[in-house]
Amino acid sequence: MKALVYRGRGSLVLEEQPQPHPGKGEALLRVDACSICGTDLRIAAGDHRSYADGSGRIPGHEIAGTVVEVGDGASAGIGDRVFVAPNYGCGRCRACRRGQVNLCDKPRAIGITEDGGFAEYLLLQRDFVDQGNLLCFGDGVDPGAVALAEPLACALRGSRACHIGEGDVVVVYGAGPIGLFHIALARLAGARAVVVCEPNVDRRQRALAWGATSAHDASFDELQAALEGAGATRGADVVVVAAPVPIAQRQALELAGPGGRVNFFAGLPRERSRVELDSNLIHYKELVVTGTTASTNEECHAALDLIVDGRLDAGSLIDARFDLASAQDAFGLAASGRALKVVIEP
Numbered sequence: 573m574k575a576l577v578y579r580g581r582g583s584l585v586l587e588e589q590p591q592p593h594p595g596k597g598e599a600l601l602r603v604d605a606c607s608i609c610g611t612d613l614r615i616a617a618g619d620h621r622s623y624a625d626g627s628g629r630i631p632g633h634e635i636a637g638t639v640v641e642v643g644d645g646a647s648a649g650i651g652d653r654v655f656v657a658p659n660y661g662c663g664r665c666r667a668c669r670r671g672q673v674n675l676c677d678k679p680r681a682i683g684i685t686e687d688g689g690f691a692e693y694l695l696l697q698r699d700f701v702d703q704g705n706l707l708c709f710g711d712g713v714d715p716g717a718v719a720l721a722e723p724l725a726c727a728l729r730g731s732r733a734c735h736i737g738e739g740d741v742v743v744v745y746g747a748g749p750i751g752l753f754h755i756a757l758a759r760l761a762g763a764r765a766v767v768v769c770e771p772n773v774d775r776r777q778r779a780l781a782w783g784a785t786s787a788h789d790a791s792f793d794e795l796q797a798a799l800e801g802a803g804a805t806r807g808a809d810v811v812v813v814a815a816p817v818p819i820a821q822r823q824a825l826e827l828a829g830p831g832g833r834v835n836f837f838a839g840l841p842r843e844r845s846r847v848e849l850d851s852n853l854i855h856y857k858e859l860v861v862t863g864t865t866a867s868t869n870e871e872c873h874a875a876l877d878l879i880v881d882g883r884l885d886a887g888s889l890i891d892a893r894f895d896l897a898s899a900q901d902a903f904g905l906a907a908s909g910r911a912l913k914v915v916i917e918p
């Protein structure tokens with residue numbers, strides 16, 4: 573089979589590999605769609621700690637496919653069309669027992685610690701299949717859109733942490749794919765207004781199309797004025813920071829009103845992760861400041877439902893599709909920032 577393999581900094585190589593076959597309890601997937609994530613760009617650039625040089629691993633963790641072969645006793649059926657919930661754990665630690673596989677002592681993830689979906693086929697181990705990480709979806713649904721249930725599940729985890737309710741006024745920093753998901757999720761949760769901060773003019777337009785009430789450049793005064801315009805004179809009910817920008821975290825605490833909820837969704841680059849925050853803002857406004865990372869199977873289920881039911885048009889984020897042979901072009905386009913989501917269809 574053909575697979576895109578990480579061979580070292582800046583080097584993703586299309587290689588011919590032996591096609592795997594499932595053993596006991598395992599399942600073999602034909603990959604129908606695998607979308608490129610910012611994480612994949614970091615892997616390709618050699619900036620991901622799980623990818624040592626020469627690791628020879630296949631990235632890709634936003635995957636939809638079809639089960640084509642199963643081993644004895646596998647809890648998956650041939651012909652099943654499935655979304656791959658990528659995160660799984662040891663199954664035994666405290667976090668795993670609470671269903672928080674993303675916080676497992678020894679977290680594992682397809683395309684991160686294990687081979688992923690930028691290949692014609694993907695072999696899934698028994699414990700992965702048994703932990704319920706293959707989620708079926710019906711015919712007539714675009715696998716490319718289904719693959720986006722992964723980033724959507726992550727956004728959903730962040731959005732839920734903010735307990736957005738009817739009539740809330742929400743600020744979202746960043747209008748990349750994740751920021752757009754946050755806008756749509758806030759609207760679905762009943763937000764009255766969603767004010768967006770995004771420096772890229774094209775992405776501001778996308779934000780408005782995705783339900784933002786107003787979208788602004790990085791001017792703090794403008795954001796405050798927009799909140800006042802939305803009737804939130806004492807500040808926002810919720811602020812989601814979906815951009816890896818330290819100053820946005822600092823501003824989030826200022827824009828949040830009394831009793832506000834804040835989610836630091838985006839991680840910061842390691843060398844820039846120390847940020848000076850005014851903790852009195854948290855104290856006197858009784859802010860709830862949260863962080864979320866990755867997602868659980870339950871969130872993947874909920875995200876997949878949103879896409880399959882058509883409540884959220886994830887497919888409209890896909891700006892380009894490539895086959896595996898054109899993977900270099902696909903990565904080039906994704907890295908250019910000119911496309912929101914680029915999907916590889918092996």
Ligand SMILES: [Zn+2]
Pocket residue numbers: 609610611633634722723
């Ligand atoms: Zn991703």
Ligand SMILES: [Zn+2]
Pocket residue numbers: 661662663664665666667668669676677678
């Ligand atoms: Zn665990």
